[in-house]
Amino acid sequence: MEYQEQFVQSVRFYFQEEGEEWIQELPELIHYCEQNWSLKMEDPYSLSINYVAPAKRESGKEVVVKLSIPGTEFLDELESLSLFNHHGMVQVIDFNIEKGIIILEKLSPGYTLATVENDELACRIAAGVLKKLSISAPSNTRIQTTAIREESLRATLVQNEEGYGPLSSHVLRTSLSLFTKLNQSIVHYKLLHGDFHHYNVLASGNAWTAIDPKGLLGEVEYDLIQFLLNRLPEKDVYDVTKNRVDILTNELNLNKERLLLWGYCHTVLATSWSVEGSDYSKPFYQMIEIFERMYKEAYGKEVAQYTM
Ligand SMILES: Nc1ncnc2c1ncn2[C@@H]1O[C@H](COP(=O)(O)OP(=O)(O)O)[C@@H](O)[C@H]1O
Ligand SMILES: [Mg+2]
Structure with missing residues (x-):
């Protein structure tokens, strides 16, 4: 075959x-x-x-x-x-x-959300799907919390104290410490999709439906980050991301500060997962700085200065 x-x-x-x-x-x-x-x-x-x-x-x-x-x-x-x-x-x-x-x-017609050219429309559709996916975390489940994402980053740092791929030791440490702070301060755990992005949302009839959940428990804000890392334009990445964050935060009534901080952590993690030899995902890597900048612009301090 x-x-x-x-x-x-x-x-x-x-x-x-x-x-x-x-x-x-x-x-x-x-x-x-x-x-x-x-x-x-x-x-x-x-x-x-x-x-x-x-x-x-x-x-x-x-x-x-x-x-x-x-x-x-x-x-x-x-x-x-x-x-x-x-x-x-x-x-x-x-x-x-x-x-x-x-x-x-x-699912039919089954084309993915990546085929929707208008980025604002794609964001609103994504928000609509996430609203439907909103269920509280079950108590008896094999599915793990976002602490396993923190562990994944910790393992990378332990094995690569001097840095990993394009990620400096400082960036790895900052994001790990933030991961810990955020995980320790989650109030309401939800069942998350775990890999929510344009290619895992398909057109079905007149609606849109998610496929391919990885299964994770945590905050909805975390579930949006993988979406924010996908289908980015060649230029104006900062402005497009800012617009996406504003639409999603408003539509889903989210905590923008935590969203940006999860954005920083998860983007470092996603970049680390993409490292293969000297190669890595440049679209992901560029987003680390974008989340840092956006956080500073909105809250007047560095991500590392976040206190609970
Ligand atoms: N239920 C479905 N109906 C229609 N197409 C599907 C369905 N499930 C998967 N697909 C198609 O198969 C592709 C891969 O499926 P997916 O479950 O996302 O696999 P993977 O885990 O490898 O990403 C999807 O991007 C989509 O095009
Ligand atoms: Mg998939």
Whole structure:
């Protein structure tokens, strides 16, 4: 079977041997899905590290099959899909935990929010979806809080005390200390999407629906940052971001100060995740300074001076 080149490389990079074995097993897994759910799989979508393809059931009903390497991330996604329970979120039709399979309703027309050229409109649509996704954090769940994001940054700093990729030791330390302050002062925990951005929001009928939740508990302000890092223009990034922040803060009635501080922390983290050898995400990296500047302009002090 021929797969998308980038998909195979990413699976090998992230999952090493386990990923290689999973790629070998894919034809068998696809065959299993076709037999078990009486469906015919079609060509996959543009893939990252999961195999996602539309499929048609014998009844004529269209679905989407998502195959992932079974494990923590798969279980978190499955649990958060079911916790959101169709509130602004794609519906699960069936699943197989051992094999890492989820059968989803197919969203149609299914184009992503990235196709909406008008940035202000895209922000308002995103806010509308987030309003629907708003549910309180459940008490009994395997899904972790944003403290795991702080831990991820701490691990990077411990292994790279002199700095990591384009991130200086000072930036790593400042963002880690802010992460701690913010995590310690969360009052209302919500169930978050965990990877909310333009490519994980799809047109469905006359509405917009989220897909692909990572599952996380924390503040809604945190959930917006990944969105703010996506679909940025070539120029006027500061002004566009400021406008986005204002629209989202107003529409969702958010705490702007915490949003900007989470923005700084998460952007440092997202940049650290993007480091591969001497390469890293420049669009993410540029946003660190933008959040710093925006915070200073609004609150008259450095992010490092924030006190609870
Ligand atoms: N329920 C769905 N209906 C229509 N298209 C979908 C659906 N789920 C996923 N897709 C398409 O597949 C792509 C990848 O799915 P996604 O769940 O985001 O995978 P990944 O975890 O690899 O990002 C999406 O960007 C979208 O184009
Ligand atoms: Mg996705």
